[in-house]
Amino acid sequence: MRSEKRNEPSHNNTLLVGGPGTAKTSVIMMYCNKFDANEMLFHRMNFSSATTPYNFQESIGAVVERKQVRTYTPAGQKKMTVFLDDISMPFVNAWGDQITLEITRQLIELKYFYFLTKDDRGYEQKIEGLQFLGGMNHPGGGRNDIPPRLKRSFFSLNMTPPSQRSIENIYGRILEVLFNPKKYTKEVTDMRIPLVDATISIWDAVKRRLLPTPTKFHYTFTIRELARVFQGICVVAGKPEYKVIANCSNIKEKIMPQLFLISLWRHECDRTFIDKLINNNDKKIFSDMLDRVTKEKFRDSLGFDDEQLMTSHYFADFQREDEFDEYGELLAEAPFVYEACPDIESIRTRCNDKLDAYNEKNPSKQMNLVIFDDALKHLLRITRIIGTPSGNILLVGVGGSGKQSLSKLSSFICKQIFF
Numbered sequence: 001m002r003s004e005k006r007n008e009p010s011h012n013n014t015l016l017v018g019g020p021g022t023a024k025t026s027v028i029m030m031y032c033n034k035f036d037a038n039e040m041l042f043h044r045m046n047f048s049s050a051t052t053p054y055n056f057q058e059s060i061g062a063v064v065e066r067k068q069v070r071t072y073t074p075a076g077q078k079k080m081t082v083f084l085d086d087i088s089m090p091f092v093n094a095w096g097d098q099i100t101l102e103i104t105r106q107l108i109e110l111k112y113f114y115f116l117t118k119d120d121r122g123y124e125q126k127i128e129g130l131q132f133l134g135g136m137n138h139p140g141g142g143r144n145d146i147p148p149r150l151k152r153s154f155f156s157l158n159m160t161p162p163s164q165r166s167i168e169n170i171y172g173r174i175l176e177v178l179f180n181p182k183k184y185t186k187e188v189t190d191m192r193i194p195l196v197d198a199t200i201s202i203w204d205a206v207k208r209r210l211l212p213t214p215t216k217f218h219y220t221f222t223i224r225e226l227a228r229v230f231q232g233i234c235v236v237a238g239k240p241e242y243k244v245i246a247n248c249s250n251i252k253e254k255i256m257p258q259l260f261l262i263s264l265w266r267h268e269c270d271r272t273f274i275d276k277l278i279n280n281n282d283k284k285i286f287s288d289m290l291d292r293v294t295k296e297k298f299r300d301s302l303g304f305d306d307e308q309l310m311t312s313h314y315f316a317d318f319q320r321e322d323e324f325d326e327y328g329e330l331l332a333e334a335p336f337v338y339e340a341c342p343d344i345e346s347i348r349t350r351c352n353d354k355l356d357a358y359n360e361k362n363p364s365k366q367m368n369l370v371i372f373d374d375a376l377k378h379l380l381r382i383t384r385i386i387g388t389p390s391g392n393i394l395l396v397g398v399g400g401s402g403k404q405s406l407s408k409l410s411s412f413i414c415k416q417i418f419f
Contacts, residue, residue, distance in 0.1 A: 013108060015087070015134040015151070018159025021222030024135040027159070028083055032133075041080040047089045053103040054116050057125075060107070064127055071126045079129045088136040088144040098147065105150040108132055142217060161223060164200060171230050172196050178237040188245055188257050195265055198297035199229050205289050206273055210282060218276065225272050231388070232268035232315075233261075235338045244339045250319065252342050255311065258302055263311040263340070266290060275381060313340040316380055317387055318413050319350055336387060336414075348376050351409075358412045367405050375402055382410040 016024040032042045043063045045056070063080065064072040074080035090100035106113045112126040134154055139145035162170070175192040207221040236244050248260040255263075269290055277283050294309050319341065320334040341347040351371050359366040371379065385391040395403040411418040 013132040013134070013154045015136065015154035015156045016159050017136055017138060017156055019138055019161060019222065020220055021224040022159040022161050024159050025085055028133050028135060032081060032083065035081070039078060041074050041078050042083070043080055044083045044085060046085045047087055047100070049089055049091045051090050051100050053100050056100055056103055057113060057116055060127065060130075061125075067128070070124055071128065073127070073129045077129070079131070082130055082132050084132060084134045086136060087134040088139065088146050090144075092144055098144070101146055101150050105147070105153065108150070108153045141212070142214075164204075167200060167223070167226065168196055171199070171226075174230065174234065175237070178234055180240075183240040184237075184245065185257065188261065191258055191261050194297050194301055195233065195261065198265065198293055199226060199269075201297060202269055202273070202290060202293045203229075205293065206286065209285065209289070210277070216278060216282075221273070221276075228272045229265070229268045232271065232338075233264060235317075236264060236315075239337065242335075242337050242339070244337065248340070250340045250342050251313065258298075259304065259308060259311050260340070262294065262298055262309060263313045264315065266294065266311070267313060267315050271381065271384060314344065314347060314377075314380055315340055316347060316350075316383065318354070318383060319347070338387075344373065344376065347380070351376060351379060351413075354413050355409060358409060361412075367408065369402070369405055369409070375406065378402070379406050379410060382406055383413050386410055386414045386416060 016028065018024050035042055041063070043059075045059050060082070061072075063074060065075055067073045067077065084104070087101070087104075090098045092098055103113050107127065107130070111128060111130075112124050115121055115123045115125050132154070136146065137143050172192060175196065179189045179192050181189055203221060203226045206225075210216075210219050210221070212219040240246070245257050245260060248254050248257065251260070274283050274286050277286060291310065295306060298304065298309055299306065315338055317336040317338040318334075319339060320337055322334045323331040325331055348371055355367065355369060355371070369375070382393060382395075385393045395407065397403055408418050
């Protein structure tokens with residue numbers, strides 16, 4: 001006997017499975033942003049090891065309303081897509097169960113679960129009009145899987161990382177647009193292909209050599225790291241009006257624009273990769289790899305010797321001065337221009353000036369800091385990340401190592417509110 005609904009899909013729920021940085025969340029968010037709000041609502045939940053069944057029920061309960069006595073629907077009796085990000089993250093107990101995923105499975109399969117609140121505990125709560133999307137990493141290597149009884153409710157899609165040719169085309173096209181021949185000389189525009197090639201080479205070498213272990217579980221180098229290197233280059237190249245590349249501004253001894261770009265590229269690689277490493281041995285391994293790739297990709301194609309290629313500068317975006325009139329009134333605030341620091345002493349002086357300005361503005365919360373070399377380098381790292389869109393940083397260190405003080409000063413420098 002044929003089913004009358006044979007043309008309808010057998011699954012309304014979809015699960016994207018893939019490694020970190022394969023754009024699982026981005027794909028789902030881009031898809032869901034196209035929903036007609038008059039017909040389909042959207043709700044996102046981020047699962048973690050601390051997500052409990054009560055958290056899940058409370059989150060769902062906050063976006064539905066009562067239709068009948070114990071029947072609920074999304075607002076306006078519309079339909080709703082619920083995105084469960086990192087669905088495999090909930091804690092696995094001693095019996096091998098993920099109790100958070102059991103209440104999730106019950107809602108997906110049976111369209112109801114039981115109230116967990118004290119007053120209504122044990123009563124059935126039926127919820128209509130929901131469909132589910134999920135995202136999770138590949139299981140293994142310390143990552144959880146999800147129970148087969150839950151997995152059967154989803155149509156699973158594997159998200160593969162882009163091929164090397166695709167990566168070259170993506171970032172090659174981005175740099176091609178930024179290094180516009182109308183704004184930059186041929187010497188600068190010709191650096192596009194070597195920069196893409198060198199970045200992919202160092203990224204590939206790092207992820208093959210520096211593998212994650214139980215003590216280095218965060219040694220995962222995905223396409224996100226690749227994007228961060230290019231992001232730093234784009235911040236400079238995207239503002240040709242400041243002529244940072246053309247004039248190699250702020251450097252005491254002016255160098256060729258190609259060498260300036262190599263110095264910028266090496267700095268961005270250090271900030272992206274070496275800041276993630278936890279011991280000096282791993283940092284030495286990366287530094288050696290960076291030197292080797294620099295020589296291989298730039299020496300023959302550009303004709304520079306090894307000493308010229310090993311240029312190294314720190315970069316910061318708070319080196320310009322505010323404009324004041326003759327009466328001391330502020331005319332224009334200094335723009336944030338990401339450019340090279342002349343040397344470590346000049347940027348230290350700049351940071352001390354910012355510290356004095358902070359103490360003058362906050363007399364009851366003054367900080368008496370000695371900005372030694374390591375503190376200065378950490379300060380530059382923090383300001384760089386705070387100034388990056390969606391930039392987040394986790395500071396790890398013993399008590400009294402300056403985490404809070406440097407965060408306060410960095411927030412002040414970046415004109416952010418500290419809370």
